[in-house]
Amino acid sequence: MAINAKDFLSALEEIEASKGISKDAVLQMLEDSLIRAFRKQLGGDDAAVKVNIDLEKGAIDMYQIKEVVDEVEDDFLQISVTDANIRDANRKYQAGEEFHIPASIDDLRKATALSVKSMLKQKFAEAEKNILYETFKDKIGTIITGKVEKVDERGISVNIIKTSVYLPRKELIGDEKFVVGETIKIYVDDVAGGTKGAHIVVSRSKEGFLRCLFTEEIHEIYDGTIEIKAIAREAGERSKVAVYSHNPNVDPAGACIGPNGSRIQKIVAQLGNGGINKEKIDIIGYSENPALYILEALKPARALGIVLDTDEKRATTIVKDDSLSLAIGRRGVNVRLAVRLTGYNIDIITESDALESGLVYQTYEDVVAEESERLATVKAQLTSETEEVINVLTGLPEGYIAPQDRIYKETMSSVESELEDSLDYGTAARGEGPYDVPATEKETVIETKTDDEVQVAEIQKDEPVAEKAEAVEELKEVKIATSLEELEKSLEEEAVKAAAPVRKRSSRRNVNKFDASEDSEAATPVVSQKVEKMSIYTEEELRAIEEEEKAEEVYVEDNIDYDEFDKYYDEDIR
Incomplete structure (x- = not known):
C-alpha cells in the first residue's frame, strides 16, 4: 500500500518531539502492531506473517508466508510446489x-484497524514510562519542581518533565493546600520499574525532603563541612536534625541556624502552608557519647541527668518537675522523635521521683565534663601525631635537615672575602679608605717630597684603640708655599674689611683671595692629627694661586664703585 512518505515522516518527527520516542522505535512499534493484527485477522496466532515499511518508497508491504512442500499436511502454513508455481508463474x-502471499492494509477489517490503534497507543505508553524510568532513576533522593494539574480529596496530581505523578494526601505536610497551576516542590522517594513501566513515588513528608532543603540552604552541608547524621520527623509538627562538623572551628548548630535564625527560617518557610503554626525544627549536635547525645535530643527540655544502659539500649532521664510536659511534648512528639533519633528507649522521670526512689544518676555537668576531657585527649593525640609526621620523614636518618634549610658557611665566607677584596681594590684605586673603618681608627700623615708631589697615606691600625696612646708621634717636614709675613698681612686686610660698614656686594676676586688665604692657613704643619680626608694642592697649583694674588694687589679697593656693582646685581636678581 502506498502512503504519503512526507506526511508520514512529519508525523514521526512530531511524535519524537512530543513524547521523546525515536522514529526508529515508532516504526518498530507500528510493525509489531500490524503483525499482531494481521495474524488475528488470518485466524491463527501461529501464522507466519511479515510487514515491511519503506519510508523512501512510501509503502507498507504485508505478506503471509507459507512453506513450499511436496505433500501438504497443513494448508494454513504450507503450499504445494505445483500450486506455488501456478500462483507465481514468474518463478519456479x-x-x-517460502511462498509470500501479499496483502493490503485496505484488506484489514475495521476491527483489525482498531486493534492496531489500541496496541500502538499501549506501546507508546510503555515507551514513555521506560523513558521516565531512565530519566528519574538518577533523581532518587532529590527535589524536583512541578505544577499542580488537579486537586481532589485524596491528593493532587503534579506535572513534572512531560509526565504526571500523583501525590497522596498522607504525603503532604500537615493540612497544607494547593491550587491548580501553583508551583510545588516534591521529593522523589523511589522509582519502581515493572512490566507496565516506571512508577514514580513522590512525597513532601519524608525525612529526605527536609534533608534536601538543608543541603540547598546551608552551604556548609553542601560542601561536606557539616554532615547530617540523622533526622527524625513528624511532618507538620516537629523535626529533629542531628548534625556533626568535620571542622573543629565550625559550630554545626550555629551554622545551620544562621545569624538571627535567618537560615533555619528559610527552611521552615517551605514546610507547609496550611496552619498558622509552622513545623518546628530542633538542631541537635551529634556526639559519639550516647549519654550526651540523648540529653541533647530531648531539647528544648533541659535534662538534669541520665542513667544509661547501653546493653539494653535504654535510658532514664531526670528533668525538673515543671519541665516534664516540655520534655514529653504535645501528644508525646518530643520524646518520640528523640527515641527515633538516638535509637534508645527513653524514660523520663521528675527530680522529686528520682529522690524518692533513691536513683543515682550522672548529672548533665558530669557528662559534659567527661566529653570535654575526651575531646581534649583526642585533640592532643592528633596534634602529636601530626607533629611526628611533619618532623620525621620515612626512610630519612634522625637529625636530617632539608637542603633548603642548610647554611653553607664555607661558601658564604669565601664569597664575603672576595667581596671585601673587590671593595678594597676599588677604594685603593680612588685613593679612599674602606667604608667600614671608623674615622677614629685612621691616621692621616701629610708628607712633602722633593719631587713636588704630595701623597696622602692612610694607615689602617690593626691594634685596639687602647694601644694608640702608646704610639710615638712622628713629626714630618712640610714645605709651606706662603710665608708667615704674607699671611699676617692678609689677616690684617681681612680685619680692616670686617670693621668697615657691611655692604651688599659680590666680588669674585675678593672671594678668590679669601680662598687663597684659607688655603694658606690649611697648609700649616699637621703633626699626627686625626682628620677627615682632604684635597691637597700640587706645587704648580700653589704657584698659580700666588701669581693671581700678586695681580690682585695692583687694584685699589677704594677706586671700586660698589654702588655700580649693587645696581648690576639688583637688576640681575629682578
Whole structure:
C-alpha cells in the first residue's frame, strides 16, 4: 500500500518531539502492531506473517508466508510446489522455499484497524514510562519542581518533565493546600520499574525532603563541612536534625541556624502552608557519647541527668518537675522523635521521683565534663601525631635537615672575602679608605717630597684603640708655599674689611683671595692629627694661586664703585 512518505515522516518527527520516542522505535512499534493484527485477522496466532515499511518508497508491504512442500499436511502454513508455481508463474519454486502471499492494509477489517490503534497507543505508553524510568532513576533522593494539574480529596496530581505523578494526601505536610497551576516542590522517594513501566513515588513528608532543603540552604552541608547524621520527623509538627562538623572551628548548630535564625527560617518557610503554626525544627549536635547525645535530643527540655544502659539500649532521664510536659511534648512528639533519633528507649522521670526512689544518676555537668576531657585527649593525640609526621620523614636518618634549610658557611665566607677584596681594590684605586673603618681608627700623615708631589697615606691600625696612646708621634717636614709675613698681612686686610660698614656686594676676586688665604692657613704643619680626608694642592697649583694674588694687589679697593656693582646685581636678581 502506498502512503504519503512526507506526511508520514512529519508525523514521526512530531511524535519524537512530543513524547521523546525515536522514529526508529515508532516504526518498530507500528510493525509489531500490524503483525499482531494481521495474524488475528488470518485466524491463527501461529501464522507466519511479515510487514515491511519503506519510508523512501512510501509503502507498507504485508505478506503471509507459507512453506513450499511436496505433500501438504497443513494448508494454513504450507503450499504445494505445483500450486506455488501456478500462483507465481514468474518463478519456479522447489520444496523448502517460502511462498509470500501479499496483502493490503485496505484488506484489514475495521476491527483489525482498531486493534492496531489500541496496541500502538499501549506501546507508546510503555515507551514513555521506560523513558521516565531512565530519566528519574538518577533523581532518587532529590527535589524536583512541578505544577499542580488537579486537586481532589485524596491528593493532587503534579506535572513534572512531560509526565504526571500523583501525590497522596498522607504525603503532604500537615493540612497544607494547593491550587491548580501553583508551583510545588516534591521529593522523589523511589522509582519502581515493572512490566507496565516506571512508577514514580513522590512525597513532601519524608525525612529526605527536609534533608534536601538543608543541603540547598546551608552551604556548609553542601560542601561536606557539616554532615547530617540523622533526622527524625513528624511532618507538620516537629523535626529533629542531628548534625556533626568535620571542622573543629565550625559550630554545626550555629551554622545551620544562621545569624538571627535567618537560615533555619528559610527552611521552615517551605514546610507547609496550611496552619498558622509552622513545623518546628530542633538542631541537635551529634556526639559519639550516647549519654550526651540523648540529653541533647530531648531539647528544648533541659535534662538534669541520665542513667544509661547501653546493653539494653535504654535510658532514664531526670528533668525538673515543671519541665516534664516540655520534655514529653504535645501528644508525646518530643520524646518520640528523640527515641527515633538516638535509637534508645527513653524514660523520663521528675527530680522529686528520682529522690524518692533513691536513683543515682550522672548529672548533665558530669557528662559534659567527661566529653570535654575526651575531646581534649583526642585533640592532643592528633596534634602529636601530626607533629611526628611533619618532623620525621620515612626512610630519612634522625637529625636530617632539608637542603633548603642548610647554611653553607664555607661558601658564604669565601664569597664575603672576595667581596671585601673587590671593595678594597676599588677604594685603593680612588685613593679612599674602606667604608667600614671608623674615622677614629685612621691616621692621616701629610708628607712633602722633593719631587713636588704630595701623597696622602692612610694607615689602617690593626691594634685596639687602647694601644694608640702608646704610639710615638712622628713629626714630618712640610714645605709651606706662603710665608708667615704674607699671611699676617692678609689677616690684617681681612680685619680692616670686617670693621668697615657691611655692604651688599659680590666680588669674585675678593672671594678668590679669601680662598687663597684659607688655603694658606690649611697648609700649616699637621703633626699626627686625626682628620677627615682632604684635597691637597700640587706645587704648580700653589704657584698659580700666588701669581693671581700678586695681580690682585695692583687694584685699589677704594677706586671700586660698589654702588655700580649693587645696581648690576639688583637688576640681575629682578
